[in-house]
Structures are given as C-alpha cells and as structure tokens.
Amino acid sequence: METLINAVLLTLLAAITLAIVAQRSLFGVVILAGIYSLLMASVLIVLDAVDVAMTEASVGAGISTVVLLATLHLTKSREYPRPRTVVLPLFVSAVVGAALVWGTWGLPPFGTADAPIHKHTVPRYLAETIRETHVPNVVTSVLGDYRGYDTLGETTVIFTAGIGVMLLLRGRRRKQDGDERGEQP
C-alpha cells in the first residue's frame, strides 16, 4: 500500500515538474509550485516526518505562494522567451543529475536501522532524553537542547533574512513617495 501511495505521489510530482517547465504564465508556475509543495508534504507524511511535512505545507505551499503572488503583482507575470541554445543547460543538468544518482549508490539502503547515522550519537539521545530533559519527543530535545547552538544559528538566519527583505523593500518605498511621510506631523 505504501509503495502504491509513494508511486502515485512521485508520479504526480514528476508530472507537475514537467508542467512547470512547460508553463509560460508565471501565475500558473506559482500555483503549480504550491501544488508541488503540498504533494511533497504528503510524501513526507508517508515517510513519517510529520514535522517536516508541517513545515513544507505551511511555508512551501502557504507563505511562499502568497509572497510569490505578491511579487508577481509588483513585476511582470509572463516569462521572457527562452534563450535559443538549450544544449549547455541540458548537459549541465544531466551531468549533475547523473552524479547525484551515482552518489545514492554509496548510501546504505533506505530505512535501515543500522546505517552509520543511527549509530553515532542517536542511541545516547534516545536513551537519555527522558532522564536528562523530561521531553519524550526526541526531535524537540535534539533541536532545542542537544543541538541548541544550531537552532540558535537557524533562528539568527531567519532574523537576518527578514531584516534583509525589510531593508530592500521598505527602504526604497520610502524614498519613492516621500510626500506620504511629509503628511505626518
């Protein structure tokens, strides 16, 4: 059953990818990208990664779609005609794709419990999380406590990204319509 669900979802993902490539209207591309994220979230649920599925559904299908639509409102919504030569981009994509597939041959089989990543620190986290943190969800205790520095770094990245967008978009607007500011006492 799980194989069937995965096959259907992955086929749909491939179909949507091809549709995005063929689509000229950027509005259609944004909507298809939202559908892609929703399907990806379903794949992640099948993989039992509910945290990541939640993030993919809310950020990928939700907020990015809204922000991209807002961008389309500010810019043009049709793609420029594609460049004449597609040989070099196609070659680069094929080589990179082949290298990635070749790389997967070196990985342990999908879902094996004795893969190296599960042998290093994971047994200690699983055994000690209740005693050390009272938190039964190991994902939370690893993210927030054992790897607290990393999560602090991630939060700082989000902070920096937000400040960057605000500087870029708000700063120029104020310069453009200075009369709006002049009305305020």
Add this chain to the structure above:
Amino acid sequence: MRHDVILRIGVKLILPFILLFALYVHFHGEYGPGGGFQAGVITAGMVIVYAIIFGADAAKRVFPQSVVERLVPLGVLIYASAGLPAMLNDRSFLDYGVLAADPAGGHALGILIIETGVLITVASTMTAIFYAFAGRRRA
C-alpha cells in the same frame, strides 16, 4: 474581496482555530510533532489570511507593522538570553540545567523558552516580509 460574505464570515470563524492550532503545535511540541518554527509559521499564516481577505490595512490595525518588526529581534534575544544564566553559573552557554532546581526540569523549561523565542522570530519575520511586499505599489 469586499463583498464576498461567505469568505469573510468563514475566515472570521476559522481564525481563532488557526491560532489555537498554532498554540497547540507550540506547547505540545515536547510530546508530538511540531515546535516553535511550525507554530510561528502557522501564526503568520493566520495574519496573512486575515490580510488577504480584509486588506493589509485592517491586518496592520490588529498587528501593527512597527510592533511586528520589533518582535523580529526580540525572539532571537529571548533565545540567546536563555543561555545566559548557565554562563553566570560557570556552566557552558545554553546549558539549561541551572534554570530549575531539578536539572531535567531546567532543560524542559529551557527548551520551552527557546521554542518561544523561535516562535516569536519566525511569526514576526514572515508577517513582516508579507507586510513589506503588501506595502509596495506596482512599479
């Protein structure tokens, strides 16, 4: 969407449940899937849905832009300051054990504090980015 009654009433009904779900994802993150990041994105989603249906100006009256933009650094500050008590007690930064008499309880409290910091930064950053886009006019 000024005249779309079904959307306006429907969204008004759904909004409190979205917020409740965000709080559930946040405070239940220690037991089930989710945590500060997911809760923050869902909270921002609530503000954005409100802004899409009722207009960005209505959303800015409820969640003022200046407040949202001040919350962006506040979350990071809350996160980082959760690690300071440990340093004052000669332990390493972000060692939450000193936050309560029982070390494990301190760790649980510390995780909740830093998740709250993540929630505040993520929710306000997403909302601020949306406000930044919504505030611009077509070039």
